[in-house]
Amino acid sequence: MSRQNRVVRLKRRPVGMASRDDFEIADEPVPQPGEGEFLVRIDYVSLDPAMRGWISPGRSYVPPVEIGAPMRAFAAGYVEASNHPDFTVGDAVAGLLGVQRYAVSKGTRVAKVDPAQAPLPRWIGGLGMPGQTAYFGLLEIGRPKPGDTVVVSAASGAVGSLVGQIARNMGCRAVGIAGGPQKCRYVVEELGFDAAVDYKAGHLDADLAAACPDGIDVYFENVGGEIFDTVLGRMNLFGRIPVCGMISMYNATEPPAPIRNIRSILVNRLTVRGFIVFDFQDRIAEANEALGRWHAEGRLKMREDVRQGGIDAFPDVLNELYTGGNLGKLVLAL
């Protein structure tokens, strides 16, 4: 038996949308775990908006993926061999393992997960990094109070879908911004948001005003650009804007449009604060406990959009995030 490890490596830094040519995808020998390490066979790879930033040259929240290095990714699978005291053959694990069939890990940013509690893809979705991101961003930075109106963009996505539901669990009015009627229906009918606004319909400001009759207290920002600008103009006094992502700008090759409502920060005394989940690294257990409990109680619905195609499909599936082709947490099955 000739086991091979198929690996996606970064070949060059993309300009605009990443393409197949920006990556080298090839078979390599399966790596062997050294002392204190274990080998994971990966079954699912997570596609996250932050990936575009990870392969950009500019300073970003984490060092960029080096040219020639395996593409960074959250992934989930099973331990196949272990020289690590805390990980045993057969353990299900999830964490930063890369876009590859096999990964060797020392356990850094990898945790054991329970497949009986939720299927594996969910541990790199709502019960993983995206869930923790929604939890800390909304509760710590957004600080919603019961009765507040909470708006979230990319509302049908991995993070946004949870933000609205957690807001509902906190007694807030949850309004999602999503692209197209299907996603808007999903957000209201399946996830239980109070309202959804289709930014593609062409009258976002009026629709937002109708969906938020008492203005907006918290805006959980995932997209940037014109949506950010429009929401700024509808914020209430002392509103909070956790900035989690600005996905509309990640592949941009043109300068952004002017932000006409930037003065709203001053006039309404807003707090706009960028964050990433790693800023709350020492409190991850708290998020996991809450997310797991709400999930078990049926108060946090999660949907994964699992794509087949294996390792080689990675570049194309990644781009679906930026074109809005997915409904729910985008995951690649290997």
Place this chain on the structure above:
Amino acid sequence: MSRQNRVVRLKRRPVGMASRDDFEIADEPVPQPGEGEFLVRIDYVSLDPAMRGWISPGRSYVPPVEIGAPMRAFAAGYVEASNHPDFTVGDAVAGLLGVQRYAVSKGTRVAKVDPAQAPLPRWIGGLGMPGQTAYFGLLEIGRPKPGDTVVVSAASGAVGSLVGQIARNMGCRAVGIAGGPQKCRYVVEELGFDAAVDYKAGHLDADLAAACPDGIDVYFENVGGEIFDTVLGRMNLFGRIPVCGMISMYNATEPPAPIRNIRSILVNRLTVRGFIVFDFQDRIAEANEALGRWHAEGRLKMREDVRQGGIDAFPDVLNELYTGGNLGKLVLAL
């Protein structure tokens, strides 16, 4: 003796820069204080950047000045008659009294001041609202730590000049952005900033980089527009941006330029927070104590740019704020 009260009333809402024609300036009978009121003869009127917002129709931090109402302003003078238990004839007072020669007050947002401690114009300057603004914005929102680099725009202005000095008092590196070599010299040589950058010199980003070799931890925002954008690109991880004003945009009739570095909020996990001094209303005494102490110790230098010309000069003197014609706190002597 026919005492008259000369009053500036708002005639219409200006488009772009305010002009003489936007105000009605006329003599009226001197008002008489009723029960619980006192009469002030005003000697100095403060010109503040916020005034342009006060006469705009849009929602702003305080209700706009009504058409036909006296122009809102901080002012200082002496009590001439009193039916108020806390104010006596001869008391020096400062507060929201309007652009007029005489004002009747119930004492709301008016306080007694000590002319022996500092001349009257200073009590509507560095020892008044602008001083309190610098104090709370820098310390509460900027949260500077010793060794931090603090940048402030409009650095020679009423608020900016104090922000840099308070930053120095806290053990920070203070860098001012100002327009032209004279203001830059003033900021460094008279106020003791560590460095100044002339935004009119045409290479702000490079000059800022040179003045801030360790990046920028706190940016006290007074101007908005391209300066805001440029500073955003030089902020350090977890930087703080108190947004006190965006004076470059107050008279704008065109949409603002794009903010190219808006993603810095996310990448550097910045906190951008708008505020006005009234948000700290219940802690004004704390600011006054600190400002008075630093001032008495010579650790807070203040300069007033007192203009003659009386009430009728108000519209022209106001506009000097927006064209950068003043050096120091702009005050109109009546």
